[in-house]
Amino acid sequence: MSDECKTTGFTPQQVARWPNVHKHLCGTLELPTLDSVSEEVILNIGEGIEAMLKSEGPTPKQLKARAGLFRHLKRTLEHRFKNAELQQFGSSQSGLTLQAGDLDLCLQFKGDIPAKALRQVNRILKQHDMEDIVMLPRAKVPIIKFKDERTKIPVDISINNTLALHNTELLKRYSACDERIRSVILAVKHWANRRDVSDAASGTFSSYAWTLLAVQALQQTTPPVAPVLQEGQERSMVEVEGTTYDLTMREVDSITMDPKNNQSLGELFVEFIFKYAASWPFKDQVVSVRTGSPVTRKSKKWKHATPKAEKAVLMEKKTRLGQHSLPIEDPFDLKHDLSRVLRPAGALDIQEEFIRACLAMGDGGRWDAIVEAKNPERFVPVAEFDLFEDLRKKSKEEVATLLSENATAIEALDERMNALTEERKHNVRMSRALRGTIEDTTELRNELRTIVRTLRPRSKEMDKLQTTRDEINKRIGLPLYRIEELLTDVYKQLTGEIDLFQVPSLRREEDQFSWFFELQAMHAEATKAQEAHKAFIALLKEQKDAVRSLKANEKEQQKHKAELLESEPMLKDMDLNFSDAMQFDKKAHKLLKVIDQRRTELRRLRREKGRLDAWVRISSNPSRSSNRHGNKGGGKRGGGQKRTKSGSADWKPRNNGPRPEDVQQRAASGGTLSLTDLDVLLNSGGLSTVTKKQPSPKASRRQERKKKVNARNLTPHRGERSQSRKGRKD
Ligand code: CTP
Ligand code: MG
Numbered sequence: 001m002s003d004e005c006k007t008t009g010f011t012p013q014q015v016a017r018w019p020n021v022h023k024h025l026c027g028t029l030e031l032p033t034l035d036s037v038s039e040e041v042i043l044n045i046g047e048g049i050e051a052m053l054k055s056e057g058p059t060p061k062q063l064k065a066r067a068g069l070f071r072h073l074k075r076t077l078e079h080r081f082k083n084a085e086l087q088q089f090g091s092s093q094s095g096l097t098l099q100a101g102d103l104d105l106c107l108q109f110k111g112d113i114p115a116k117a118l119r120q121v122n123r124i125l126k127q128h129d130m131e132d133i134v135m136l137p138r139a140k141v142p143i144i145k146f147k148d149e150r151t152k153i154p155v156d157i158s159i160n161n162t163l164a165l166h167n168t169e170l171l172k173r174y175s176a177c178d179e180r181i182r183s184v185i186l187a188v189k190h191w192a193n194r195r196d197v198s199d200a201a202s203g204t205f206s207s208y209a210w211t212l213l214a215v216q217a218l219q220q221t222t223p224p225v226a227p228v229l230q231e232g233q234e235r236s237m238v239e240v241e242g243t244t245y246d247l248t249m250r251e252v253d254s255i256t257m258d259p260k261n262n263q264s265l266g267e268l269f270v271e272f273i274f275k276y277a278a279s280w281p282f283k284d285q286v287v288s289v290r291t292g293s294p295v296t297r298k299s300k301k302w303k304h305a306t307p308k309a310e311k312a313v314l315m316e317k318k319t320r321l322g323q324h325s326l327p328i329e330d331p332f333d334l335k336h337d338l339s340r341v342l343r344p345a346g347a348l349d350i351q352e353e354f355i356r357a358c359l360a361m362g363d364g365g366r367w368d369a370i371v372e373a374k375n376p377e378r379f380v381p382v383a384e385f386d387l388f389e390d391l392r393k394k395s396k397e398e399v400a401t402l403l404s405e406n407a408t409a410i411e412a413l414d415e416r417m418n419a420l421t422e423e424r425k426h427n428v429r430m431s432r433a434l435r436g437t438i439e440d441t442t443e444l445r446n447e448l449r450t451i452v453r454t455l456r457p458r459s460k461e462m463d464k465l466q467t468t469r470d471e472i473n474k475r476i477g478l479p480l481y482r483i484e485e486l487l488t489d490v491y492k493q494l495t496g497e498i499d500l501f502q503v504p505s506l507r508r509e510e511d512q513f514s515w516f517f518e519l520q521a522m523h524a525e526a527t528k529a530q531e532a533h534k535a536f537i538a539l540l541k542e543q544k545d546a547v548r549s550l551k552a553n554e555k556e557q558q559k560h561k562a563e564l565l566e567s568e569p570m571l572k573d574m575d576l577n578f579s580d581a582m583q584f585d586k587k588a589h590k591l592l593k594v595i596d597q598r599r600t601e602l603r604r605l606r607r608e609k610g611r612l613d614a615w616v617r618i619s620s621n622p623s624r625s626s627n628r629h630g631n632k633g634g635g636k637r638g639g640g641q642k643r644t645k646s647g648s649a650d651w652k653p654r655n656n657g658p659r660p661e662d663v664q665q666r667a668a669s670g671g672t673l674s675l676t677d678l679d680v681l682l683n684s685g686g687l688s689t690v691t692k693k694q695p696s697p698k699a700s701r702r703q704e705r706k707k708k709v710n711a712r713n714l715t716p717h718r719g720e721r722s723q724s725r726k727g728r729k730d
Contacts, residue, residue: 008026010313014313020356031358034274041364044266045269047367050265053187069153069155070088073086076128077107083110083111085108090156100193107158119137122144125144127599130155131147141158142159144157163332170331174215181226184218188210188214188272191370192204193207194374195353202343203347208338212328213287218272219292227250227292230289234248245332273354277358281294282327304324305322307322307344309344313344325342388618391612399616420595424591424592427591433567441560455543468529472529473529490512
């Protein structure tokens, strides 16, 4: 007997996964009304959101790590692509970020995008030890996803994602309109993430789509909390990548919401859930932040194509969801439906979560229950990372041994890298030389081929002529001139005056006539033989000329080869052909891969050296050491206190943030200062220090160099310092 539901066709597992959607499809689902949600629930949800905003917002340390990672990637990629700028967008720019958010970056090219740009980025990221790199070159906007090995921050880099920069600005403006807009968006993103329905890659909505759903709900409250930022008389039409878009966006300052909505955060979140759970606008509408209220599917010509989610999940696993399943219009790219990424199961998951939250709210459910993690293992806090954990138990001598082993390994690897680089250069050089000479001699070789091609047919023709001539000559036995002499004689005899005393007999006259005709036939044949002979002689001359040209051509090629051998003696036994050049290319390519691996190894070793050096420095300074590991960092000497991330000796990359001297100098010279600069300035003695006498440029340069050297010796460091100088050269 089949276990499948008679009405929906769902298997028991599917019913267990989507119990409420199943009830809804069977017509047995009863949703609570908005009015039935108690005040207490609303209050609790509001408080829950406030608490979540505090606990889930990015910590200063995380923000700093993101900023550091961005700087590092910017420096690296802009160094590689001179006509590009790496820009941030997404939540880190719109202010709508939580700890779970990723870092969205965009490589904007001024002018042409270089061929295989994404692959080049991939290679650079690999060299810089990024993890889990995934390329999506065929996505609407080419994108590469990865994680930073050290901080584990997830990053997306897209190429020329101009519209995203604009829609980020739009979201930033929305969140600046009213604090509650930002809070509700973050609450929605948090809820969707905890309930596993916020991952475009696995077939649910992207964070961006959830943000738009939240904004639309806030535009729809009575009175609206969120304005419609894209309305206005004056339109701003902008061409992006060959298409014109309406990028009109009102200034936040110009907006007054009258009458003002006074609903609480809790009320707004509850309304958001009820709006989508109960009325399910996607049935015949399209969510549209641009207009402030959903527009009809008909007006957009976005018919819900089959199969719909509840049918598609019954089909083969790979069955794709019909287009425009839960349509959300992109605010600027009006043809882009954000539900494009949904998979059948994902679409049902989303509906299930709306209904689940709605039922929970009607049932007095608390915030914690509503946002309870569906897969708690995804949210297990990552153990605090102690950069020096293994070293804390080691004696000074042991650390010194590690350092010396590390130095030996670096030296050995450096040498190996040198050898590999040389070998690769040699292969590249050989290939280039070979290809160069091949190109130089192309014409000669073509000419040679043409000459050679004529030799054989000509020779055949000559043989034929020779045979014709010889056969005729053999048959006739008399040369042409002799036949002509005889013909003349016989003709004279037959036509000359007759000597009356010697009148030839009739028989003799008959013989002479027949001899005459025979000679005539022989003459025709002998003429043919002579023509064949003449043609043979002409061809013989041509053949001799061709052989002469052949020799000259070969000589010329030999000259080129001699020149090549002079520059590359190792090509002695090579023929001038492309397959040899390709062998060198292949070898060079293989070597490049090995070099890349070795370079990564070398970078690791160098980083390890930095870490060991830093530990030696920290552990040899008892005050720093006890301060960092005793009071804050915990660890062995930490008096039993919890070890925080600063168990990593509160270690900070030196390179983070501007240096006080630089800021002071800039302030003194009247340059512009950012908030961070001001912070640094105040922490380093305030503005009074600015007026102090500046050291001479020469002295300050010397000081600068000294500091750089010191800085190099102290701490592990991201970026330039960890790169092999030799590696960087090529
Ligand atoms: N974006 C887009 N079109 C999409 C998805 C994303 O234009 N289909 C752009 C938007 O500019 C969005 C940015 O990519 O702001 C980042 O998307 P996403 O990471 O999904 O949203 P965030 O707001 O950054 O959310 P999170 O904090 O979770 O990373
Ligand atoms: Mg993001």
